Amino acid sequence: MSIASDLLRGNTDTIILASLSERDSYGYLINKEIMAKTEAQIELKDATLYSAFRRLEKDGLVSTYWGDEEVGARRRYYSITDKGREVYEQNKAEWQKAKAMIDSLLV
Amino acid sequence: MSIASDLLRGNTDTIILASLSERDSYGYLINKEIMAKTEAQIELKDATLYSAFRRLEKDGLVSTYWGDEEVGARRRYYSITDKGREVYEQNKAEWQKAKAMIDSLLV
DNA sequence: CAAGATACCTCGCCTGTCAAGGTATATTTT
């Protein structure tokens, strides 16, 4: 059974930023990597992924550019911005706190 | 700064069940206890709490009865059902897994 | 008597997820 999306909610943006904090990447690959790392227990659905990208872009946390593949499907690359790195660190800290708080409530 | 509600989402029902797994209780008190235990970093808003109760009741995870206070505001008590205890254990297990998965993705 | 605490509740908006649908190219299989 894969992870309920409500447990992921609030972390999807952070997960995407995590991937981009290592290197520029594109939607399809980010998703594949997430699935590989979690043995497909976490999978961002297409629509979820792209609405997240739009949100991150709107908020200035990522920038985007088209890849120059001469062969194969075109790729839209994303790059994390300085602001994105800041928010990423904050989100990670908040996640640590949230984890501890929730754990303290579950008997 | 308190915990973003999107990080709690998916855990609110579980948190309520956690409280009820120790003893019958009522909305107002459950919320107070959550705030006390988390130094007010987690607070279930009124509307959130009561919509959660309705959901839990509909799903047969809690049952409810009116307290017999002869003084003060009336209290609606909730009691966790056997099914509720089952779901609670499942939710906790899923939370443990989700935590590990998310952590594995955050660098 | 006013204010605050206790205790319950509903309505309607907002946001994030996602099923379903679509486009286009390259590779592999039949």
Added chain:
DNA sequence: AAAATATACCTTGACAGGCGAGGTATCTTG
């Protein structure tokens, strides 16, 4: 050569949960 699969992108509209704002009623304290 045609079909299937993989790569890669995107939009629309429905749905569910959270919650601001509003309400009711009782009791205690200043």
